[in-house]
Amino acid sequence: MSLMTLATTITGGHDPAYYAGRADxxxxxxxxxxxDELTTRAAHITDLHDPMYAAGYTARVLEIRHENAARTATEADIAHHLLARAA
Structure with missing residues (x-):
């Protein structure tokens, strides 16, 4: 038996190019x-591509930056608590 994969519809009124940029x-x-490479590419894409594609690409790059910052903060907090217990 196989399961059907459902594709969600585009929401938020965004152009399909927006989601293509995010996917790329x-x-x-x-x-x-x-x-750093993604940030550089985003700058080039902003100058060369469809504005909605560039907006999607840049949005995903910013999300990756935020994810990395949150991960770093969490790891620093864990390390701080582990060091406080060891002392």
Whole structure:
């Protein structure tokens, strides 16, 4: 028996190019592009591509930056608590 995969509809009134930009940034990050590389690419894409594509790409890059900052803060907090227990 197989399960049907449902594709969600585009929400929020965004252009499909917006989601294409997000997907490309996600794929490039997943295949190993660093945050600095993605930021540089986002700047180039802003000048060369459809504005909605650039907005989607840049939005995903900013989300990756926020995810990294949250992960760093959490790891620092855990390390701080572990060191406080050890002392």
């Amino acid at each position: 940034a996600y794929d490039e990050h997943t295949t190993g592009a660093t945050l």
